[in-house]
Amino acid sequence: MDETEQKDTEDNAPSVIDRYYTRWYRADMKGKPCEDHCILQHSNRLCVVTLAETHPILHNGRTIKSINYQISDGCSRLKNKVSGKSKRGGQFLTDFAPLCRISCTDETEYTIYSCIRGRLLEVNERILETPSLLLEKVNHYFLCNYSIIMMFTFRCHQQYVPLTHICASINVNEQKFTCFNPHSHPLKATSPSSCQSLKRARA
């Protein structure tokens, strides 16, 4: 089969992510350039925190040395435990709560943040054994068996928290990214176009 036919099916078939999830972007987390996060919000309001395509970890042929879920002396995301139908007991997270730290072989280090308020349900433990899973190409039609999945956060205080406050605005003219304040209209990502704008603006 040739390249064009493969491309056709990629363009036509909405993936699992497209069908069930809304992509929200938060660019330049904590002011660090390009450290963009992508939140996948399911129609049932559960969220999956992932790395946006533009995140530096995914560039320049980096290899991940290690991933650490131990945030501080008293807190390890691995110790997170929820129980019951209402999933009580998960660690409470705010926007800038660190989820994990990733060290690469070229001595660069990155912190991944929660980006949204909520309670931690589950962390991706497979990437501890196989960090390279995180590097598998993020294609928005990817069905994401393993790639780029960090973890899942849940609604806060048993109330569905609308994600209006987490989106980045992409002002392509100014070649700049700004994080809007919580009260402005969010930019909702629809399939690859917004991430493409992110990439174009970054280039």
Add this chain to the structure above:
Amino acid sequence: MEKYEFDSLVLSVSLPAQLCVREHSCWLHVKKEVREKGLLLDKDDVIPLKEAFKWIVQGPIAKELGGVSVVTKSALEVAVEFTHQPTDADCHFLASACPDCFKPTKNKQSVFTRMAVVKALEKISDAKFLRLFACPPPQPSSCCVPQGVHCLHLSVFIAGRYNKFCRSLPQTPWVIDGERRMESSVEELIAAPVLSAFRADGFNFSSSGREDVDVRTLGNGRPFAMELLNPHRARLNHEEMKQLQQSINVSSDKIRVRDLQIVSREAMSRMKEGEEEKTKSYTALIWTRKPIKSEDIAFISDIKELTLDQKTPLRVLHRRALAVRQRVVHSMNVRFMDAHHFHLELKTQAGTYIKEFVHGDFGRTKPNLCELLKTDTDILELDVESVDVDWPPAIPE
């Protein structure tokens, strides 16, 4: 009488609680009189007022309703409640005499329930009672007032199997925040003709598992049972059941019902049995990212008894606990279609999440089809081919 179909009924009479006090008073009076005459009498020898009333009344009731028998056990219960406001306070003295019998209630209902009054009367000594209440009791100037007649028929249970041919029909009504998100449902399409045939007030629907909105149920269909609440008509013969089944099938092309029959109450528990224990068969239409040839997927048909570890799928995680479930895919078969598509037939243990087996759910179901085929896969369509429960019994067409 409210258009019920019946040939027997149970008469249930509810008399005001204070009547027990008056009865007790009469009894003590009778006991005193009888002792003075040198006879011995037990409380059980005295006919309770309620029984006496029922004996008097059931003859005329039976006659009035045209030859119906009033019995002790029947599917139809006719309940009459009587009250007598002027004497309501008659039992209040018991509250101070036997305070531990009367517990305060959270809602506004009276604390003087029949049970509490009876309990207090058993405890109170004859002497104390006679000090606090007149013996024999004074004659009231009015009669008890009936508060209307309430009829309740025992539930009737029906069972059958249903097919779902539509990919946009939920099994139960889909309502979020009071707003209906999807038109109709399997449950409602079946219930409408049934409720009307049995003239029932409501229903409880139960089935052996469920399928998603976008999944069809083919083959013999999925077993279901319905409890019909307060049916005004409780008996349909074979012919009438066949007609009812036909009217359901004619009412919509989205569903089909077979083996419709009246069953006993244990039907509801049989449904849940099937949900956990039996196998199911499916056909899925699979899409692959990488182009495939027929020989690339042939090996799948040889895989037997594949054990999966499935974490609770994200799409249902909001309403189920987070856990890992082991489920077995007993066998599979592939039918090649083209470079990016094939049909996958599966026979699995009950409770296996097929969609997650195909796309992996972010690697939370392992093993999954993506791993097996070493490419991204997605499920485009899913059909339930069979639900392998041999209940309810098949009814030949």
